[in-house]
Amino acid sequence: MRDDGTEGFWVYIVANRRNGAVYTGHTDNLGRRVHEHAHGLLPGFTRDYGCKTLVWAEWHETRESAFRRERAIKEWRRSWKLRLIEECNPTWRDMLADYVT
Template identity: 60%
Template sequence: MFYTYILASQRNGTLYTGSTDDLAKRVFEHREKVRPGFTAKYGVDKLVWFESFELRENAFRRERQIKEWRRVWKLRLIEETNPEWRDLGDDLNNLLVF
């Protein structure tokens, strides 16, 4: 499985969109600031939205699409499935379908 995801610093805070083939590992890396960069610098470590794909290229295409969106569209996407802005990373193992 491949994933496109959105992280936030807090509700309506700074957003980051990415894609990966191991969502649990990638969320851990963001939380622990394993790699220096945007998410580490701005404290963007709460998983607030994700989508799964069979093919890597589809996840990557979706990532690029969302990165081009206006901020309000991204906020709407998050709030459609996660209106409380819960950190989905806390329940990730229960949410992922293998």
């Protein structure tokens, strides 16, 4: 849920460092999901590679739209993903506070 109360879904990318490992996912609760990644609560790639920092996110009104976007990004070349991050977050700072308060 966004701060304005709108229900919907997020597509997001978390990373372990600038130009390091990146993971793309989607969720209906960005704050909870990033917390799970940041504290290693989810087994798999993000815990194994230490992807804890939210470096990019995009809002979608429907689960289907978010799922399609996530799948598309996961098939992209790595360089395209890095460019997507760099366009909105050139310093690779943690952007969670920009989306969730």
